[in-house]
Amino acid sequence: STSSSEKINVSKNEGAGETEEPEISAAELSLMKKILRSKLIKSTNDVEVQRNDPNSPLYSVKSFEELNLNPNLLKGVYAMGFNSPSKIQETALPTLLADPPQNMIAQSQSGTGKTAAFVLASLSRVDSSKSFPQVIILSPTYELALQTGSVAKQMAKYCDDIKFRFAVRGEEISKGEKITEQVIVGTPGKVMDWALRYRFFDIQKIRVFVLDEADVMIATQGHHDQSIRVHKQLSKDCQMMLFSATYDQEVMDFAEIIVSNPVIIRLRKEEESLDNIKQFYVVCKNMDEKFSALSNIYGVISIGQAIVFCHTRRTASWLSEKLTKEGHAVALLSGDLQVDQRLAVLNRFRDGKEKVLITTNVCARGIDIDQVTVVVNFDLPIDQAGRADCETYLHRIGRTGRFGKVGLAINMVDGPRTLALLKQIADHFGRNILKLDAEDVDEIE
Numbered sequence: 436s437t438s439s440s441e442k443i444n445v446s447k448n449e450g451a452g453e454t455e456e457p458e459i460s461a462a463e464l465s466l467m468k469k470i471l472r473s474k475l476i477k478s479t480n481d482v483e484v485q486r487n488d489p490n491s492p493l494y495s496v497k498s499f500e501e502l503n504l505n506p507n508l509l510k511g512v513y514a515m516g517f518n519s520p521s522k523i524q525e526t527a528l529p530t531l532l533a534d535p536p537q538n539m540i541a542q543s544q545s546g547t548g549k550t551a552a553f554v555l556a557s558l559s560r561v562d563s564s565k566s567f568p569q570v571i572i573l574s575p576t577y578e579l580a581l582q583t584g585s586v587a588k589q590m591a592k593y594c595d596d597i598k599f600r601f602a603v604r605g606e607e608i609s610k611g612e613k614i615t616e617q618v619i620v621g622t623p624g625k626v627m628d629w630a631l632r633y634r635f636f637d638i639q640k641i642r643v644f645v646l647d648e649a650d651v652m653i654a655t656q657g658h659h660d661q662s663i664r665v666h667k668q669l670s671k672d673c674q675m676m677l678f679s680a681t682y683d684q685e686v687m688d689f690a691e692i693i694v695s696n697p698v699i700i701r702l703r704k705e706e707e708s709l710d711n712i713k714q715f716y717v718v719c720k721n722m723d724e725k726f727s728a729l730s731n732i733y734g735v736i737s738i739g740q741a742i743v744f745c746h747t748r749r750t751a752s753w754l755s756e757k758l759t760k761e762g763h764a765v766a767l768l769s770g771d772l773q774v775d776q777r778l779a780v781l782n783r784f785r786d787g788k789e790k791v792l793i794t795t796n797v798c799a800r801g802i803d804i805d806q807v808t809v810v811v812n813f814d815l816p817i818d819q820a821g822r823a824d825c826e827t828y829l830h831r832i833g834r835t836g837r838f839g840k841v842g843l844a845i846n847m848v849d850g851p852r853t854l855a856l857l858k859q860i861a862d863h864f865g866r867n868i869l870k871l872d873a874e875d876v877d878e879i880e
């Protein structure tokens with residue numbers, strides 16, 4: 436294997452093209468967020484509502500009881516540990532459950548309860564005495580479809596008569612067979628084939644059509660057109676629901692094709708802030724000293740979990756090897772991993788099997804760190820031009836909303852150049868970043 440000194444050179448040469456990681460797709464980033472998150476993201480913002488007929492009443496509920504759900508479905512909701520509806524659910528659910536059915540476009544950041552909302556609403560519309568598909572839920576990828584399907588199955592835990600069928604790669608049906616399950620969860624291409632090409636079910640009998648992750652859908656090759664082709668064959672009175680984490684013209688243009696006369700609801704993303712974050716820096720001479728400092732910190736920090744950001748994949752794997760050799764249990768997440776490997780790493784970290792996750796910038800975009808207490812910038816975030824990347828710094832360190840736990844950020848500085856970068860960051864946010872003695876990290880607790 437290569438010597439560590441060689442790797443140090445690579446890291447000094449920050450931003451070098453050869454060390455850049457492959458881009459991770461929008462679908463994969465979205466999946467990573469889902470896997471890593473174990474809790475609802477709360478919001479202090481208000482839901483904004485837009486509808487054509489401003490006189491039509493709009494209800495909002497504060498409890499699941501008020502929705503008059505099927506008791507077995509309600510039981511499933513409580514069994515999932517949901518006590519009350521999330522912000523977006525308070526407004527979305529009464530409208531989605533109302534009769535006659537109304538179409539909806541809903542946008543809020545990931546983690547705010549959209550999936551739970553459309554799963555609950557669509558399961559409520561299933562007539563389980565009938566054995567044919569009544570609900571289609573479209574997801575952008577195989578993994579996202581399975582993820583949504585597993586939420587739906589959990590919620591339908593006490594509804595024995597509701598059955599699910601995955602329309603994803605690897606699932607085959609023999610010619611002439613008819614699907615008897617009431618809920619189909621799948622990807623656009625496969626659903627299109629099953630519905631239009633092979634006619635494994637009667638698409639005209641679909642009562643609820645859900646398009647999840649519309650923004651990821653249009654970012655994925657072919658999905659836009661396939662979704663529209665499926666949609667075209669649906670009956671006029673099928674209820675259409677479209678969900679998206681982001682809201683821009685492209686998403687709205689797509690949404691307007693799929694969802695006619697919608698109620699549009701939005702929950703604006705809460706700004707990330709550095710309130711409640713204690714920020715420090717440690718001065719080190721080189722990468723080995725950075726490693727020692729990190730190792731000391733690791734020994735001291737007993738609270739919660741940490742994420743360590745490195746600039747390149749090589750630094751990340753070097754660091755992970757060294758920490759592992761010292762007997763620490765660390766997880767390494769980098770862009771070269773296969774999707775399933777990446778998920779395995781995230782699952783283990785979420786379950787607390789490792790306390791430290793070492794990662795690179797590319798992966799960082801798929802990580803919401805609200806449950807992580809310590810963030811270490813082994814390398815400071817810089818942009819292409821080598822300037823301090825304040826936005827990335829905020830995304831790594833910051834928390835959304837007033838609900839975020841108190842956090843700790845530690846920056847490794849290895850010379851005047853990085854110290855200057857850190858000063859730019861401190862000035863940009865108007866906050867002090869305090870110097871920490873590498874040998875004496877006790878003072879941070």
Ligand code: ADP
Pocket residue numbers: 472473474475476516517518519520521524543544545546547548549550551552
């Ligand atoms: P989104 O689809 O917007 O990303 P999810 O529906 O996946 O959000 O919800 C995010 C997390 O919050 C999940 O872990 C989910 O189980 C949980 N959750 C959803 N709704 C509630 C609720 N009403 N109460 C508590 N937790 C919830």
